[in-house]
Amino acid sequence: MLSPGLLLLADSRLPAGGHAHSGGAERVIAAGAVHDVPSLERFLRGRLHTAGVPAAALAAAARAAAVDESPGWELLDEEADARTASPAQRAASRTQGRLLLRVARRVWPAEALEELARRTPSPHHPVALGVAAYAAGATAGEAALAAAYHAVSGPATAAVRLLGLDPVAVHALLAALGPDLAAVAERAHPPGPHPPGSRPPGSWAELPACSAPALDLLAEQHARAEVRLFVS
Amino acid sequence: MGARHDDHHHAPDGHGRALRLGVGGPVGSGKTALVAALCRTLGPDLSLGVVTNDIYTTEDADFLRRAGVLDPERILAVETGCCPHTAIRDDIAANLDAVETLEDRFGPLDLVIVESGGDNLTATFSRGLADRQIFVLDVSGGDKVPRKGGPGVTTADLLVINKTDLAPMVGADLGVMDRDAAAVRGERPVLFTSIREQPSAGAVASWVSDQVTAWSHTHATPAS
Ligand SMILES: Nc1nc2c(ncn2[C@@H]2O[C@H](COP(=O)(O)OP(=O)(O)OP(=O)(O)O)[C@@H](O)[C@H]2O)c(=O)[nH]1
Numbered sequence A: 001m002l003s004p005g006l007l008l009l010a011d012s013r014l015p016a017g018g019h020a021h022s023g024g025a026e027r028v029i030a031a032g033a034v035h036d037v038p039s040l041e042r043f044l045r046g047r048l049h050t051a052g053v054p055a056a057a058l059a060a061a062a063r064a065a066a067v068d069e070s071p072g073w074e075l076l077d078e079e080a081d082a083r084t085a086s087p088a089q090r091a092a093s094r095t096q097g098r099l100l101l102r103v104a105r106r107v108w109p110a111e112a113l114e115e116l117a118r119r120t121p122s123p124h125h126p127v128a129l130g131v132a133a134y135a136a137g138a139t140a141g142e143a144a145l146a147a148a149y150h151a152v153s154g155p156a157t158a159a160v161r162l163l164g165l166d167p168v169a170v171h172a173l174l175a176a177l178g179p180d181l182a183a184v185a186e187r188a189h190p191p192g193p194h195p196p197g198s199r200p201p202g203s204w205a206e207l208p209a210c211s212a213p214a215l216d217l218l219a220e221q222h223a224r225a226e227v228r229l230f231v232s
Numbered sequence B: 001m002g003a004r005h006d007d008h009h010h011a012p013d014g015h016g017r018a019l020r021l022g023v024g025g026p027v028g029s030g031k032t033a034l035v036a037a038l039c040r041t042l043g044p045d046l047s048l049g050v051v052t053n054d055i056y057t058t059e060d061a062d063f064l065r066r067a068g069v070l071d072p073e074r075i076l077a078v079e080t081g082c083c084p085h086t087a088i089r090d091d092i093a094a095n096l097d098a099v100e101t102l103e104d105r106f107g108p109l110d111l112v113i114v115e116s117g118g119d120n121l122t123a124t125f126s127r128g129l130a131d132r133q134i135f136v137l138d139v140s141g142g143d144k145v146p147r148k149g150g151p152g153v154t155t156a157d158l159l160v161i162n163k164t165d166l167a168p169m170v171g172a173d174l175g176v177m178d179r180d181a182a183a184v185r186g187e188r189p190v191l192f193t194s195i196r197e198q199p200s201a202g203a204v205a206s207w208v209s210d211q212v213t214a215w216s217h218t219h220a221t222p223a224s
């Protein structure tokens, strides 16, 4: 059965600071490249298949490693850094990770979350999400799905607010992205022969590392913008 | 940024930490002016920190830093992504993070003030973020505003009605505002201010000072 913890983790009402991040949507809207539902769809699809892929893989890897006694979070953190070229995106990811960790420690108290906080007080968001998923009783595949959804749901909400788009049309768009979300999650955590809870085959260095230079540039421009509503 | 390496957590009941004071109210009513006045008047005696929530810029934080009322490092700005209200009520994570960052850097503090972004009459602080809250109205919206009520006006621990110097210009009757506010607030206090004419905001500062004293008596020693 689907884990109820997954529903809480993927809910935009989870009080972990996500509402203040647009994932580049505010800047791409300011630039005029996203201005209606079809242009938003192209943006979200691109975001999911670039930034969303390593995020989902990192979340699944963190979830799988959370069962270990000393998972070596510093190493996974470095892998996340290496996959995040823009310093502004790194900062946004760490801020969201820190806030998620703060919430998760109170909502799902677990030694794994304490260990993560000791090792990396401001972990990257997908890493925090993966360990929170473990504490919340969700699987690695579910952690990956939550990370993939997070890659598009925040920007979609921001676009509704910034452009006054029809929220039902935008939700229809998110629904249409369903198969893509499932594919990204599956790629992050291929259903394999490894026993449940153990690390999937392959080392962390081999996690997917696709990037989106345009998103990196948007993030850097946004961080330097004089006037903005969203943190990222 | 903001990483807390010692990562101590305060007791959930607030023992051993500073009083957290929320300052909310509609756009332009004088929240930042009041925060500056409190820093000016209480700064010499209390160890303070300030968190601002601007909607579009870091204007309020910049103003306070320029005003020289407090060490600029003790002022942190939180960005709220279109929804100032969400950041003080529904999803307080970024504000709590800022408050605790100040406590870790400069603690022990006596008082942390969180100014919300200008909002509407329904804006109130979560009890998870603010121990006490002040709602700031001004007279220029007309003397009908207290009568309209809303959780900010009715439930704030202190209602401040600012810019009394403008009352004659806008034809606002302060007696009516006082009476209407008392009608919806019961015993809870209301103070009239003109921060323009009295930049110390003495009456509000002494209310806040009393709250800090009371808090320090009941929350002095860490529980457990
Ligand atoms: N006449 C008069 N003007 C005042 C008084 N207090 C503040 N102001 C002015 O009112 C304007 C708004 O004051 P702020 O303190 O920035 O108001 P605010 O509530 O923080 O505004 P936002 O944060 O933008 O919602 C400024 O130009 C202040 O100088 C007062 O007592 N009388």
Ligand SMILES: [Mg+2]
Binding pocket: B031, B032, B033, B060, B115
């Ligand atoms: Mg202000």
